[in-house]
Each structure stands twice: as C-alpha cells, then as structure tokens.
Amino acid sequence: HQQNSNVLITFYRCSTDALAAGLLHHEYDIIFTWDSTNLKTQEGVACRTVEKARLVVALYAGHPLAQRQQLRRQELRGETILYMSPDAADDSYGDAFFMQLYNEAGYKPNILFRSADTESILMMVSAEEGISILPAYCVEKLYNADNLVFVPLIGEGEVEEIIAAWQTTNPNPALARFLAMTPPQWE
Template sequence: MHEPLLDLRKLRYFLAVAERLHFGRAALDLRISQPALSRQVRQLEHDIGTDLFVRTSREVTLTPAGEQLLEDGRHLLAAARRAGERARRAAGQDRLTVGFMLGVQVDPLLAAFAAARPDVTVRLERLRWWNHGESLQDGRVDVAAIRLPVRSDEGLRMLTLDQERLVVALPAGHPLAGEASVPVGALSGEPVLRYADAGSAWNAFWTVDPRPDGTQPASGPEVRDMEEILAYVRAGRGVAFLPQPVTAAFRRPHIAYVPVSGVPPGTVVLAWPVTERSGPTRDFVEAVRAAGAG
C-alpha cells in the first residue's frame, strides 16, 4: 500500500550529488556515509522509474532525467521550505521559538522576555553550528543565541550577548593538564582535531587560527562528533579547542580542560533574520537588550 510518492529527503540527497557530481563529497556534506547516500539515490531512481546518473568509477554524469530533476527539484525543495515557513507564520503572534547552542545559558533571556511578554508561549530548540543559519532563515526558529562566526550571507542581525573563554581538551596525563592555564603557543606542536566538513570560517574557529602569537596549528584527524574528539584526545592523538561552557556537558574521566591564554575569547550573539518575522521576535530582542543594559 506504500506510496511511491517523491521523497523530499531522497530528493535533497539527489540534489547534493547532482550539484557536486560526486557521491563521496555529497555524502560528507549531507553528514551521512557514502554507502547510505548511494543507496538512497538508487531508491529514488527506482521510485521515479528512471536512472538519474550515469556512474563510472571515475565520473558521475547526469542523465537527461537527472538534469530535469535537478532543475525541478531545487524549486520543489525551496517550495517545501517556504510552505513550512508560511504555515508557521500563519500560526500567529503568540508563540516564539528560541534557538540555542550547547552551553549557552538561555534562562536569563527567557526570564527577561517572559516579564515583557507573558502572553507569548516560548519553545526552545537546540541548534548546531552547521545548521543554525538554515533554521533561522526558514523560520524554524525566530531568534537564537549562537556562537560566532556566522556566514555573512545568512542575512542575520545580531546583538552581542557574551564572551566565552577558550579551553583546550587534553588527556589527563598530558604535561600541561594540571596547569591553571596554558599559552596557545605551548600547544603549537599538538595536532588539532577538526570537524570533517566545516567551512573555512568554522575551521579557523576550531583550530584557533590565526593565532596572535603567530604560531601555526598542526592539522590533526578529522572528526564528526564530539565523542570522537574525546576518544582521540584521551588516546593522545590530538587536542581540541572549545568554548569553556560546553565542557560542562562533556566531563569525562581522563580528560582535562585547561583554559587557553593569549587568544581572544569567543563571542555569543543573539541572532535573528533581517526579514523580521514576528512582533515577538522584536520584543525578545528588545527585552534582552534592556536586560543587558540594566
């Protein structure tokens, strides 16, 4: 009884492959494995009833059907996002969704807003560094407390909330693990763990590059998950930098977090789309601004 209706998730996978003409790269970007992607695309081809790619082990090409679907699929996906956004928008002015990143304290913000607009119901949504832009743009969240950097093309307005000290994750046995703080230059020989598919801006963030003292980060293994980072660190395969507040969520035996000196702090901002969506959004920003001043 199952419907062979077009599946937007598979369509999104297809588009990723079609735009890069490369399964491995597309899989990285989609944050799934290459085999999973291959299979999903195959299934899409079966659902539609025609091949979309010509695959050789050296090259991936679009079939005519693929070309057509690349064109239509982009519009379809955009229309789907718009539909969700418009529905949310129609829901009215008595609700507000606030995004936040791990470790960012939102309760003061919520308290300030609740005082100003007790009539508005607030929902919370956890964001990741790689999806905050999309979430704000398509209206899944109205306003979010996130870490810099943000891409300039994301169309966000921002208000600085806080500064976060940077710490380094070291294995407990590391010579520097006991220090009260460690200058970044002392870590220049250590390979730095990086997220596999971060853009250059986020890569710079994770590796603390450039560094005020001119030292260069050594490139370490690529990871895809915080637990992977911790496993590498514990094994002595590398170190990782992260904002101090997130460490609370990842206290582990054999892992030490040591504040890093000689680097600028990270910045937490309140961000919202330039295309202001709801009255509550503006009120939230204003309430936070006022509370910050007071």
C-alpha cells in the same frame, strides 16, 4: 516564557550552518550560535553578542601539559588536535578565524579528527588520542571527568563569540518583546 505564557518557545540544536540557513529561510525567529557563517555581514540580519566564551584546552590527565595553570596556542605546536568545528563545512568563516589563530601561533595544526560533537571529542581525549580546544561552557559541569583535565587557553582572540541573530524584517511581535527584554550585557 513565564512573562508571556501565550508564546511557544521551541529549541532546536543544529549545526551552525543549519541554524543560519533556518534563520535566512524564516524557519527560526532568532538563533544563538557561533558566527561560523559570518551572519553579521548578511543584509537584513541583526546580531548581538551574547557572550564571549573563554576557551580551554582539553587534555588527558597524563599529558605533559596537564599540570599547567594556563596555556598559549603556541605551546600546542606538534600536538594531535581533535578539532571542535563550528560547522559541517571544512572552510567556514568560523574555521577560518580559528585557523588564523593557529597561523599567528606559527604553525598549521595536526588535525586528526574534526567534529561538532563535544562528547565524541572528549571521549577521544580521555582515550589519549589527542587534545582539543573547546569553549569553557562545554566542560564547566564535568567535575571529576574520567582522565580529563581542562586548562584555560590565554592570548589575544582566544574566545568564542556567541551571537543572537534575527531577521530585521521579522514581524513576529514575540520576537520584538523578547529583544526588548534582553539582558543589558548583550552588546
């Protein structure tokens, strides 16, 4: 915006399915999202990976695993899961990806609560209702959080991919300028 002061930048926070629908219906020029709708396979949509965010296990301080330096998904068998969902639908592409990780760990998760609302999930973890797996960026600024501990989740595929997506036929010149200015670490 500072380099293009005549361009209006507006931010919207929506569920991943609402963002994808907005992009496909030309309401947004570009979106940044988990790919819960498999936008990468949509004809006429281009995507770039912005970040591969590491995942952490959110535990209450008294939990037996709270003192660990790292955890694997296999070690969470039998735990009550407060599930951070990328989408409002129960069977999204993003959910299928994470459910496959549980399957590969050898179990089906015991999901007590499902939400895209990080704050609600963290309040429930703090109240010792269960544990959760969240992207690290959701908790990085929570220093000395009341009754919360965050332990890195390690293993193959234990990341959340954040993508930028846009319509390849979008004629907006500001979008073209923005894409030309994107950081080199974007794939």
